[in-house]
Amino acid sequence: MKKGTLKKVLRYAARYKFLIYLSMVLAVITALLSLYVPILAGRAIDHIIGKGNVDFTIVSSILLKMIVTIAIISVCQWIMNKANNKITFQVVRDVRKEAFERLQILPFDYLDSKQTGDIVSRIISDVDLFSDGLLMGFTQLFTGIVTIVGTLMFMFYLNFKIALVVVVLTPLSLFVARFIATRSFNLFKLQSEARSDQTSFVDEMVGNLSVVKAFAHEDENMEYFDCINERLEETSIKATFISSLTNPGTRFINNLVYASVALFGALTCISGGMTVGGLTIFLSYANQYTKPFNEISGVVTELQNALACAERVFALIEEKTETADSAKAPDTFAPSGDVKFDNVFFSYDKDKKLIEDLNLDIKKGQRVAIVGPTGAGKSTLINLLMRFYDVDRGDISIDGINLKDLKRRQLRDNFGMVLQETWLRSGTIKDNITLGRCGFTDEEIIEAAKASHAHSFIKRLPDGYDTVISENGGDLSQGQKQLLCITRVMLSIPPMLILDEATSSIDTSTEIRIQKAFNRMMNGRTSFIVAHRLSTIREADVILVMKNGRIIEQGSHKELLEQKGFYNELYNSQFA
Missing domain, CATH: 3.40.50.300 (P-loop containing nucleotide triphosphate hydrolases)
Structure with missing residues (x-):
């Protein structure tokens, strides 16, 4: 795990301190009340002494408390999940917005040296995958940590010796999770890069499909795509396989912990050092104690993928921008x-x-x-x-x-520019001529189109100047696209x-x-x-x-x- 990348993520999250504090408070309340439920269950068991000897008054009172406690836990979890969702998607929104803003001020040498698909993959796909890992982290990490700490405190309070057995075996679970996590990060990074290459190639082929068909290059493109696809498959299988070892590995250690608690607890009960209800509480705590390790191991796996994607996004955000405009620039500039x-x-x-x-x-x-x-x-x-x-x-x-x-x-x-490469966006013919600028009358637009000899073909379109075209001109011929670009310059002739x-x-x-x-x-x-x-x-x-x-x-x-x-x-x- 890259510590630097994680710090950057936390800096974005720090903007929403209130929601984070609210989530942490609710996580503490949820964890503590979840630990209180086994105590109530243990007390209820201890009041079921034998056949025909059950204190229904006390048991009923305890069951009512359990219902109220579980209801409060459910409400707190709902609010906490809502807060975590808000934190995650606001962070993702901020990251994506900052990445796009940085894209507007990156120098042309960066844009010329990168594939369009790679940049799109960073801002769209990588940020989506980053959000999945971040959401799981906020949802399960706080609650898991509080649960672990809380159960340890309760277990030491109930029986010091059995709690000590749990503490001794715990580092094994942490060691397994860390061992696997350090190896899965690089694999997830390779997976992200392969996915980016695939997106870039597909984007290039879709944008130039007519050229591909004109040169009968379909078979070669399929072979190249298959190579990228196989590389993505290979890296994905390796990354998923290595990361998936975390859960069964930690589960094995956790079951070992549970079995040890059951053994030592049963021996303690036989010797009279603990009631059956107390053993029930302890076993429930042992289960609750080990469960967060499974969840956290899953979170760590997702975080490896998320941070690998985040690293690529932050690399874009931190890319050197074009030099700033001069402070000496005049307020107005009307050159001869x-x-x-x-x-x-x-x-x-x-x-x-x-x-x-x-x-x-x-x-x-x-x-x-x-x-x-x-x-x-x-x-x-x-x-x-x-x-x-x-x-x-x-x-x-x-x-x-x-x-x-x-x-x-x-x-x-x-400057007015008419280039060999045309640029048209989704919208009406009129919008593409004015580029969304206000202040032009229909008469001025038509006059400019007549000057560029575009008026005749525009009139033949289904809705004339209000005809909607797709990105890059849709069904318009290359010549018609170029005439529209010439019309733009004819409309507002600069010096x-x-x-x-x-x-x-x-x-x-x-x-x-x-x-x-x-x-x-x-x-x-x-x-x-x-x-x-x-x-x-x-x-x-x-x-x-x-x-x-x-x-x-x-x-x-x-x-x-x-x-x-x-x-x-x-x-x-x-x-x-």
């Missing part, structure tokens, strides 16, 4: 659009160089096209400009203000634009019309256009030709063709 890269160095992997000593000076209103082979650093330039990643060295500034001296939201509110293969999924005739709309939209706005189809960037003011993270050529379309360099080769390769 002058952008400057000054001696910029950056690489995703610090052992592999990418962008080195990049210098750019872009004036307001310029249309800047970025071209080059795959992996040249085109999209990386956009990532740096949007501060998805921070530069390793050098500075990027807008209107003379360093990006690091701006709030990320301020910066990104001034700067980024078009990263914005028309890659659109047919040629529609692309020509959208390019005209883009030209009107880009008029007077600083624009960055990433393109592989060089026919779409002929009108750019400046074309940056990138290769291996460096700008090797720079100029207008005509100037670059005249240079007979790398751009000329790229252009002619597309129109040869």
